[in-house]
Amino acid sequence: MLGSRSNGQPDMTTIRLALLGYGSVGKAFIRLLQVKTDELTRRYELGWLITGVASRRLGWISDPAELEPAALGAHASAAPLAGWDAEGVHAWLESARPDVLVEMTSLNPHTGQPAIAYLRAALEHGIHAVTANKGPVVHGFAELEALARARGKRFLFESSVMDGAPIFSLFRETLPASRLVSFRGVLNSTTNFILTQMEDGRSFSDAVAEAQQIGIAETDPSADIDGWDAAVKVAALSRVLMGIPLEPDQIDRQGIRGLTGEAVRAARKDAQPFKLVCRAERDGEGIRASIRPERVPLSDPLASVHGTSSIVHFELDTLPGLTITEHNPGPETTAYGLLADIIRATKGSLTW
Numbered sequence: 001m002l003g004s005r006s007n008g009q010p011d012m013t014t015i016r017l018a019l020l021g022y023g024s025v026g027k028a029f030i031r032l033l034q035v036k037t038d039e040l041t042r043r044y045e046l047g048w049l050i051t052g053v054a055s056r057r058l059g060w061i062s063d064p065a066e067l068e069p070a071a072l073g074a075h076a077s078a079a080p081l082a083g084w085d086a087e088g089v090h091a092w093l094e095s096a097r098p099d100v101l102v103e104m105t106s107l108n109p110h111t112g113q114p115a116i117a118y119l120r121a122a123l124e125h126g127i128h129a130v131t132a133n134k135g136p137v138v139h140g141f142a143e144l145e146a147l148a149r150a151r152g153k154r155f156l157f158e159s160s161v162m163d164g165a166p167i168f169s170l171f172r173e174t175l176p177a178s179r180l181v182s183f184r185g186v187l188n189s190t191t192n193f194i195l196t197q198m199e200d201g202r203s204f205s206d207a208v209a210e211a212q213q214i215g216i217a218e219t220d221p222s223a224d225i226d227g228w229d230a231a232v233k234v235a236a237l238s239r240v241l242m243g244i245p246l247e248p249d250q251i252d253r254q255g256i257r258g259l260t261g262e263a264v265r266a267a268r269k270d271a272q273p274f275k276l277v278c279r280a281e282r283d284g285e286g287i288r289a290s291i292r293p294e295r296v297p298l299s300d301p302l303a304s305v306h307g308t309s310s311i312v313h314f315e316l317d318t319l320p321g322l323t324i325t326e327h328n329p330g331p332e333t334t335a336y337g338l339l340a341d342i343i344r345a346t347k348g349s350l351t352w
Contacts, residue, residue: 012045015346018052018062018096018127020089020118021104022072024215025132025159026053028331029102029338030069036339044347052096060088062096089121100342103131109228109248112139123147123155128345132159132334137236138248154345159337161233162187162310163329166337169344170324171241178318180241182281185312186305187233189329190217190224191256191276196306198264199273204257216308226255227276227291234278234289237312242280244287252290259293271298275305278312301325 019026033040033048040046052062053072061067093101101122105115112135119129119136123144131137136144137157148155158168171180186192190211197207208225211217223229231248238246256276267274272295280289296303301323305311308330313323326333 012041012047013346014047014049015100015342016049016051016064016096016098017100017102017342018054018093018098019050019102019104020054021106022053022055022058023104024331025104025334025338026055026102029104029335032332032335032339034069040343044343046343046347051098052092054089054092060092060095062092064095064097089118090125093121093125093127098127100128100130100345102338102342103129103133103136104338105133107133107135107223107229107232109135109223109232112136116140116144119144119155120147123151123153126151126153128153128342129155130338130341130345131155131157132338133157134160134232134236137161138232138239138246141239142245154341156341156345157236158341159334161236162312162324162326163333164335164337164340165310165324165326165329165333166340167237167312167324168240169340175316175318178316180314180316182279182315183237183241183312184277184279184302186275186302186310187278187312188224188227188230188276189308189310190221190229191227192305192310193308194225195256195259195264195274195276198259198261199268201261201265203261204259224255225257227253230276230278230291234280234291238280238287238289242282242287244282246280246287246289250289252292254292256293267295270295272296273298273303275302277302 050067050069051064053067054060103115103118115133116136119131122129137160144155161167193211193216194207197210208221217224231251231253234251235246235248238244264274274293275296277294278291280287302311307328309327311325315321
């Protein structure tokens with residue numbers, strides 16, 4: 001049950017939030033909450049409290065009264081309530097008593113675990129489950145969606161593909177009686193950044209190092225450069241928007257590891273720059289999907305995105321073409337997608 005403030009605002013609802021994962025997105029999310037506090041109060045009659053934060057560095061921290069965001073750093077040596085596993089999350093949720101779990105842990109492209117177990121635990125406790133993790137969307141969508149309906153809660157994941165760009169909510173809320181036929185796009189911002197750097201004269205290894213330096217590539221960048229991150233995103237879009245289950249390893253996948261700087265710069269000089277293009281198209285009752293580097297003519301919208309920008313183009317039976325472009329997103333963009341989902345979960349669809 002959401003709590004109501006007793007501060008002279010009888011219609012004010014206070015959302016109790018538990019954050020699972022506390023990296024750059026988690027910190028950006030708290031900053032966004034602080035910036036948007038007045039707007040949340042004025043437009044949605046919503047207040048917020050942080051009652052739980054968990055990460056490998058912090059352990060399982062909870063205070064059902066409230067955790068002060070400014071003091072979270074002081075908990076760096078706190079002992080966890082239980083191990084950093086699916087069992088630990090149950091004790092943490094019991095202690096924090098949140099209304100919404102905000103899950104931001106690392107992607108497991110092959111199983112979606114342990115994030116699926118974390119989200120399942122929240123729904124079993126009667127808590128809305130919001131995630132920025134695409135693994136559970138691919139590998140646990142049917143289970144988590146059914147559990148959410150059974151418990152009268154929401155399982156939402158707007159930030160899992162293209163950060164906070166409204167893709168899933170666009171189809172769910174504004175495109176009734178439309179059938180998605182196919183989509184294509186540039187969905188991995190890290191590889192797009194690397195290709196842009198290579199066009200500007202860097203070698204492949206130097207471009208990867210630069211992506212790691214600015215924090216958009218992991219120490220082991222293989223999930224990005226070998227196309228696994230893009231494959232999970234294609235599988236998530238196919239599963240939710242087209243209703244067709246698709247495993248990442250079923251996708252014809254080729255990353256950018258084999259591209260040389262010379263080839264990338266020659267393609268740009270020929271006005272056909274390389275992009276890591278993701279495709280999915282209905283094929284009878286099934287789907288054909290691929291990820292591979294392609295030379296894209298400048299007349300194609302996919303050629304217009306540079307750096308960390310991304311783009312997706314949809315073909316629907318009701319619309320000949322619908323394109324969404326996201327320019328140079330950062331952690332704040334992902335944080336916004338989480339906030340939008342929290343508002344949807346607690347107040348219903350967004351209204352003007």
